[in-house]
Amino acid sequence: MKIAFIIFNDLTTLDFIGVYDPLTRIRTMKFSDSFEYDVCSFTDRVISVEGLEIVPTKVRNDLSSYDYVIIPGGKGIFELMENKEFLDWLIKIPESTVICTVCYASLLLGIIGKLKDKNATTHRRVMGDLKKYTNNVLDCRIVEDGNIVTARGVSSAIDLGLYLCEKIMGKEIREKIQIQMDYSNYTFC
Secondary structure: OEEEEEOOOOOOHHHHHHHHHHHHHHHHOOOOOOOEEEEEEOOOOEEOOOOOEEOOOEEOOOOOOOOEEEEOOOOHHHHHOOOHHHHHHHHOOOOOOEEEEEHHHHHHHHHOOOOOOOEEOOOHHHHHHHOOOOOEEOOOOEEEEOOEEEEOOOOHHHHHHHHHHHHHHOHHHHHHHHHHHOOOOOOOO
16 A cells, blocks of 8 residues: 655645645554655645645655645645646656645646546535535535545544544554544534
8 A cells, every 4th residue: 555645835833744644653652664755746845835844754755656645735736736846746647646625725636637427525615616626515524426425624634544544444443542542523414
């Protein structure tokens, strides 16, 4: 199992860390030695909207070898929606890869045509914008439709991380990770 966490300037830190923390526990809690992940970016360093510097492990790498690609949200999404080179990087992700987004990042999938006829969600503030790309916008914390999984707003990133833990490793492992995180509010719709 191989996951790419995409990072970019002006991402919302919790959108990234909320998914990253539970998923990386699959390895750190020794549930799987074959679980691999990379933090991928288009730039050598990233500064979150809150001012946190994050250094990627891969820059402008090919995303086609990953089982999952996870894209957090943040105000940087709006600049990326106009960055043809970045959008082309995402377009090349194969249909066999599960693409997951948090918050505003679902708009990126919409603009590159990956939400056509799909159910999806996003932050409540931009649900109207998401309707430009799909008529199936749901007010749920997590929405899965085929190879696309979208999470609503910032704190739903934690739910997405746990949801993916269960999808990848099963309910029992997800529960163990959730207990270790002391997180009792897990919901996905």
